[in-house]
Amino acid sequence: MAKELWKGNEAVAEAAIKAGCRFFFGYPITPQNEIPEYMAMKMPQIDGCFLQAESEVAAINMVYGAAGAGARVMTSSSSPGxxxxxxxxxxxxxxxxxxxxxxxxxxxxxxxxxxxxxSDYFQACKGGGHGDYRLIVLAPASVQEAVDLVQEAFDIADQYRNPVMILGDGMMGQMMEPVEFKEVKKRSLPEKTWATVGTKGKRKPNVVNSLYIDAADCHNHNVDLFKKYAEIEKNEVRVDTYNVENAEIVFVAYGTTARIVKNAINSLAKEGIKAGLIRPVTLWPYPYKAIEEAAEKASVKAFMSVEMSMGQMVEDVKLGANGKKPVYFYGKAGGAFPTPKGIAEEAKKILGGAK
Amino acid sequence: MFNDKRLRIITGHYGSGKTEFAVNYAFGLAEAGKKTAIVDLDIVNPYFRSREKEPLLTEKGIRVISSSIKGISGDLPALSPEIYSVLQDTSYEVVLDVGGDKVGARALGRYHEYFDREPYDMFFVVNANRHQTNTVDGAISYLRSIEDSSMQKVTALVNNTHLCGNTTLEDIMKGQKLCEDVSTVLGLPIKYVVAEKRFVDLLPKGLHGEVLPINIYMKKPWED
Known part of the structure; x- marks a missing residue:
């Protein structure tokens, strides 16, 4: 298929439909409104269900219901939602x-x-709700990658029976980029024998529930969840690297920020400064090993986490570096972008020992 | 070039490059020594609106009118009363950049009395690489939906087929073919063929529509 120009939000919606999502429940909020808009336009044409709920709380509980019945279901929102x-x-x-x-x-x-x-990194990766749980968090850096990851996200969710979050940002949602909807490799998935689709009088009813009245049962449930999370950590870590070999400073950045950092790396290279990038594609499970391996390289003097926040992922970079090399932070918050110039200047300060 | 009616309304699918066209057009008018105003009527898109280029536009003597609310990044459907001044003051050459779908085009409807009173041009910007306007039927249905909600009629087509930084000559020519087909069905002329400067010498001569060489102003943060 030839490339077309898609807005990030509408591309994400189309990717979900291509992955078999036929249920979407949401509530509008800028800057992601083109997702529900697209679903509202497209779902009725393909016998799917779009429903604008009365609130975000209602929407996510509709997702809970549809997922419990084994449907491929999605919701979208932006931070407050x-x-x-x-x-x-x-x-x-x-x-x-x-x-x-x-x-x-x-x-x-x-x-x-x-x-x-x-600035929703903590919320996405460290448990925004209560209890011991994990979301699988995918962070695309281009509209094309968003399209690919959204399609795979449904398979990942089904494989592990776990919610998957696509963590983009307003720029990802609003920007236009060339996209090709490729045939995504399908995973071999277990049958949804747990889904509440009616017994037809042939078996005991399935129950979808998160309540365990007996503390020991609830403990065992947590232990089982963490066995699953360990499996996900083993299988699903994804990371992209750029120029890390021989780098003096390694930037760590995800999503659209990683693209700004690449510009900074290229401008530093013109001044003879070797800089590299580790771009986590999965934010949970986090690519600690890639950070650790870079920390063990003799050439690497320091890490710098670059984020559109006051410093959240930097904590995971520190865990990965594990004290072997210093970890610095540079970022802009509240809707502002770090600039390649600002990043490069900060890197030079660090390498010059000014800090 | 730019010898259109005093009031030029720019419409199209979002992503068609309306704003890029509108901003380049306004710069063109200003360079030709015209007293120029650009009105950002986009109340549906939160990002990539012409008001973001206000400092650059103002520097070239172009009057920029957008929201009555301070700041470029609100998503409030608040239109400035100042818009009336350039609709009424005929010494201004006016470019109205309208939000990119039928919902966005509705904002134009409230000014219909001015367009009943004075002849206008309404350009429908076509990008053949956008999924809702990549066929003759799709483009026409989109054009009609904008006409219906804006209460105005499109007077000409603009071929602005592109793929952001990955545009090829083939893209522009594909868009030209689509515009020609739409033009045949609707009886509307193709007024401009928009092309980044690198394509201008490569385009065949005798295309329907004037070639408008553009600079890219609406950039992503890593494209600066």
Missing amino acids: ISLKQEGITYIAGAELPCVIVNMVRGGPGLGSIQPAQ
Whole structure:
């Protein structure tokens, strides 16, 4: 198929439909409105269901219901709306149901701004809702990668019976880029024998639930969840690297910020400074090993986490570097972007020992 | 070039490059020594709107009118009363950049009395690489939906077929073919063929529509 020009949000919606998503429940919020808009236009044409719920809380609980019945289902929102969805998200994780949740992050805290941000990293990766649970978090850096990851996200969710979050930002949602909808390799998936689709009088009813009245049962449920999470950590880590070989400074950045960092790397190269990039594609499970390996390289003097936040992922970079090399942070928050110039200058300060 | 009616309304699918066309057109008018105003009527897109280029436009003597609310990044459907001044003051050459779908085009409807009173040009910007306007039927249905909600009629087509930084000559020619087919069905002329400067000498002579060489102003943060 030839390349077409797609807006990030509408491309994400089309990718979900291509992956077999036929249920979408949402509530509008800038800068992700083209997702529900596209679903509202397309779902009726393909016998799917688009429903604008009365609130984000309602929408995520509709996702809970559809996922419990074994349907491929998605919701999307932006930061404040995702905060509202947290209760439902932890229930879905607790009940081990597959679904895809898209967060096109905007500036925070509170109502913040409608400009791009990455300040929902903690919320996405460290448990925004209550209890011990994990979301699988995928962070695309281009509209093409978003399209590919969204399609795969449904398979990943089904394989592990776990919610998957696509963590984009307002820029990802709003920008136009050339896209090709490729045939995505399908995973071999277990049958959804747990789904509440009616017994037809032939078996005991399936129950979808996250309530365990007996503490020991609830403990065992947690232990089982963590066995699953360990499996995901073993199988699903993804990371992209650029110029890390012989780099003096290694930037760590995800999503659209990684593209700005690449410009900084190229401008530093012109001044004879070798800089590289580690771009986590999965934010959970996190590519600690890639950081650790870079930390062990003799050439690497320091790491710098570059984020559109006041510094969230930097904590995971520190865990990966494990004290072997210093880790610095550079970022802009509230909807502002770090610039290649600002990143390069900060890197020079660090390498010059000014800090 | 740019010898169109005083009031030029720019419409099209979002992603068709309306704003890029509108901004380049306004710069063209200003360079030709015209007293120029650009009105950002886009109340549906939160990013990539002409108001983001206000400092550059103002520097060239172009009057920029957008929201009555301060700041470029609100998504409030607040249109400035200042818009009336350039609709009424006929000494201005006016470019109206309209939001990219039928919802966005509705904002134009409230000014219909001015367009009933004074002849206008309404350009429908076509990008053949956008999924809703990549066929004759799709483009016509999109054009009609914008006409219906804006209460105005398209007077000409603009071929602005591109793939952001990955545009090829073939893209532009594919868009030209689509515009010609739409033009045949609707009886509307193709007024401009938009092309980045690198393509201008490569385009065949005698195309329907004037070739408008453009600079890219609406950039992503890593494209600066």
